[in-house]
Amino acid sequence: MTLGIEVSELRLRFGEVNALDGLSFRLDGGKIYGLLGRNGSGKTTLLSVLAAFRRQTGGQVRIAGAEPFENAAVMRQICLIRESGDVYESDYVRTVLRTAGELRSTWDSEYAQRLAERFNLPPRKTVQSLSRGQKSALGIVLGLASRAPVTMFDESYLGMDAPSRYAFYDELLADYTAHPRTFILSTHLIEEVASLFEEVVIIDRGRLVAHEEADVLRARGVSVTGPVDVVDTFAAGLTVLGEQRLGGTKAVTVYGTLEPEQVRAAKMAGLELGPVSLQDLFVHLTSEAGNR
Amino acid sequence: MTVLKHLARGYRVVYAWFWGLVALVFTGLMVSLTIFGPWVVGTGESSAWGLVAGQAPAWFLFTMGIMLATTGLPVAVANGVTRREYTVAAGIFTVVSSVLFGLLILVGHALEILVYRANGIMAALTEPYPAPTLATFGRGVLQHLAFMVTGYLIGLCFYRLRVWWAIAVTPVAMIPVFAGNDQADVTRFGGVWLVLAVACAAGVAAYLLARSVPIRSKKA
Numbered sequence: 001m002t003l004g005i006e007v008s009e010l011r012l013r014f015g016e017v018n019a020l021d022g023l024s025f026r027l028d029g030g031k032i033y034g035l036l037g038r039n040g041s042g043k044t045t046l047l048s049v050l051a052a053f054r055r056q057t058g059g060q061v062r063i064a065g066a067e068p069f070e071n072a073a074v075m076r077q078i079c080l081i082r083e084s085g086d087v088y089e090s091d092y093v094r095t096v097l098r099t100a101g102e103l104r105s106t107w108d109s110e111y112a113q114r115l116a117e118r119f120n121l122p123p124r125k126t127v128q129s130l131s132r133g134q135k136s137a138l139g140i141v142l143g144l145a146s147r148a149p150v151t152m153f154d155e156s157y158l159g160m161d162a163p164s165r166y167a168f169y170d171e172l173l174a175d176y177t178a179h180p181r182t183f184i185l186s187t188h189l190i191e192e193v194a195s196l197f198e199e200v201v202i203i204d205r206g207r208l209v210a211h212e213e214a215d216v217l218r219a220r221g222v223s224v225t226g227p228v229d230v231v232d233t234f235a236a237g238l239t240v241l242g243e244q245r246l247g248g249t250k251a252v253t254v255y256g257t258l259e260p261e262q263v264r265a266a267k268m269a270g271l272e273l274g275p276v277s278l279q280d281l282f283v284h285l286t287s288e289a290g291n292r
Numbered sequence: 293m294t295v296l297k298h299l300a301r302g303y304r305v306v307y308a309w310f311w312g313l314v315a316l317v318f319t320g321l322m323v324s325l326t327i328f329g330p331w332v333v334g335t336g337e338s339s340a341w342g343l344v345a346g347q348a349p350a351w352f353l354f355t356m357g358i359m360l361a362t363t364g365l366p367v368a369v370a371n372g373v374t375r376r377e378y379t380v381a382a383g384i385f386t387v388v389s390s391v392l393f394g395l396l397i398l399v400g401h402a403l404e405i406l407v408y409r410a411n412g413i414m415a416a417l418t419e420p421y422p423a424p425t426l427a428t429f430g431r432g433v434l435q436h437l438a439f440m441v442t443g444y445l446i447g448l449c450f451y452r453l454r455v456w457w458a459i460a461v462t463p464v465a466m467i468p469v470f471a472g473n474d475q476a477d478v479t480r481f482g483g484v485w486l487v488l489a490v491a492c493a494a495g496v497a498a499y500l501l502a503r504s505v506p507i508r509s510k511k512a
Contacts, residue, residue: 048507053369053506075369077372083509086366102301103298
């Protein structure tokens, strides 16, 4: 089941701070979305509003056409896993999984069991005695096994080591293929997760900076590599996001789409053009200059 | 029903531990009474069970009320349960717990009477033994109800409000406890209604606090 999400002029104030400041976008659902933003950009607040963890102070949220806050039909189809975890710290791992099974109609106990074994979660240990990585793994199990039509992970896998994170990405893709639904992943590990994203939403200071298909977003920039002087000549007048130099070779990341004649000129000059990383684009789009 | 079942399953172990402990202490006292006579029942007291199960169950339910609010609610909402669904389930669970505890107190009295009679203690009492009547049961249920609702309300105050606000409203939130302790005499018509009224008011206040409470991140 895939549920669409529509956010319109969404606002949320904490005292004098606008955590969300007129945010609007629409997600069709049934895809893996990346939610990117700097610290304090409003990612967690946005996800909390979508999951009905808190109510917005203005604007509208619609999931499957309905406001999620205190809407039983919608709330039971949403699962938000936060890094801090929303479980009893003194509960055993097996109790936490049983609780989710009791309260979630979409819960898959066998899958949860399998995931718990894959991530080496000891069922007889309490949550408070787990390592940070194990707590993150517990969040992963709770999120994936919920099989909620809208499942969101908010930095919830940061505590895991690299092999465990890659195991999570594998599980996520496999389960998404077998049970298509909407995933939203909020992360700072952009390059590591970027290949999973079908669409990317970038927010900054509570406002939408970009919402595009991942490939379209990547096409907003290009890397140019070649001899230093040739690259410098070519890049003159273009928006350069970053540069690297090794001996007589230089690589620059240029923001914007090159015109066909620029591409021809680059090739004639012996320059190599390549894709730009999502992270470089993200840094540019959320930097002070990029926001202007 | 789903949330109510979840609460019942989660709390049955805690309840079993509590009553197991109470039963252990009570058994020790009864054995002691049987062997050494009524030394434990001092002046002005006629029931050892009254000492063991007088205030302890009420304050135990008070803490359960706090737990229902501060740990139960966030976990339930995180698992897709609305605050309204949870509050209704917690309310029913509070009533069921109060009735259950009231019944167990009656059972304790009944057992104590058997021990007293078997050992000739009943006749030696200087104070009349509190007969396990419907009134005793009703008083216990009302007291427990008032305490548990108060715990839920105070738990929500501390979960939702800034700590100084929560401390400031605590004396007002405690009114059902005061009423439950002193007024829950079901032989006095006004007492029953007073306790019910303040317990219901506390329940409504708890719902008003819970219905839009943000589920904050633990690190926040």
